[in-house]
Amino acid sequence: MNDIVEKVVAGDVRTVARLIRDIDDGMPEVRGILKDLYPHTGKAYVIGITGAPGVGKSTLVDQMVAHLRKRDKTVGVLAVDPTSPFSGGAILGDRVRMQRHSMDQGVFIRSLATRGHFGGLTQSTRSAIDVFDAMGKDYILVETVGVGQDEVDVVRSAHTTVIVVIPGMGDDIQAIKAGILEIGDIFLINKADREGSDKTLSDLRLMIEMDHKKYDRGEWKPPILKIQAVFDKGVAEFIDEIDKHAKYLAETAGGLDFRESKSKVRQELGEMIKARLIEEVIDRLTESGDFDRAVESIINGKIDPYTACENLVLPIVS
């Protein structure tokens, strides 16, 4: 086991690739390894990128990798794509836009499927971030489709959260308003050569200006940038904004090491407990057969699901 930790810290690609799969597959052995890796984490800068399907997240990530590599920074990419709720399979296609970096030893790209496990996406993605961190990647880019609480939580745990939109999706912005607008540290309007980019810009600006009291208190004011990721237009300026945000975090918002941030540790520990509890409880109930018996009873009309749930859970937690 220590052998694995050593290899990860030394940056061994095969070991890291296998470990991430073991994490994703919920292998119990990884817990010990993650414990031992923890002291080696806390150095990477994590950037979360989210937005609706088709706004250009993967293309943007590809350009970001190119820019960061020019600065001699090493990069880990976690690209999350949805699992089919019907078959359990997934097509992980984000690599298509990033393959030019696959021979670069300073870049590690890994595709993850959402898999639909109970709150597990957040957990396994965060563990994968820790692994990249421990292997010494300077930057870790996490890309998710911005739908569903899990995906939002994943990018929220980043140092800098980036929301990508495109012009002409007015209603889409309405949707984002309710969910993910408040988590954005930087907003990008990609494909900005398209009609309606000024309208999108003013919509976003209006939303952000409404929080002007926060900015008056010195809190970070999210910039909005028009970019064309596929032509690499505006990406350098975007990276500069990430630097500014990092500086803001370091100087005014309590530092860059997550492990020293009370709110991050609270959030992370809370999620860890949640995931572990569900895992332990469901495992116990399925192994004992109580779960299936309760399902039968509900179907046969012998019990209602609310009572069944209480009967299953309360004996375990009390």
Place this chain on the structure above:
Amino acid sequence: MKQKRRVRVMVAKPGLDGHDRGARIIARAYRDAGFEVVYTGLHQTPEEIVEAAIQEDVDMIGLSSLAGAHKYLFLAVVELLREKAADDIVVCGGGIIPDDDIKRLKESGVKEVFTPGTPLDDIVKWVKHNITPRQD
């Protein structure tokens, strides 16, 4: 959650061949069979494919070629996997490939070759029978 390991496969288009409809349909069939499918896109070198397969920890690489360079490209992938001590990753191929070449490819480490007209169900069944997710 004690999860069962998922089969992870990669579908790749090596070389200059730009015909990816077959590869996409295969990718879709694999997804519908419950596999996790990493798709690399067009114009990949064997080196890029092998590096990506290692980073993604896949159980199998499915290579598609309709342009005639399959012998060189498929065997280059097999050879590189061997060099990198990653030859536990199974290599399969599909495309317009003459019978003589299929024989040669299989002798050299390509596990199976599917030609045009093979029903998707047969391909999926073959993968289910012959590819097990990494156990160690």
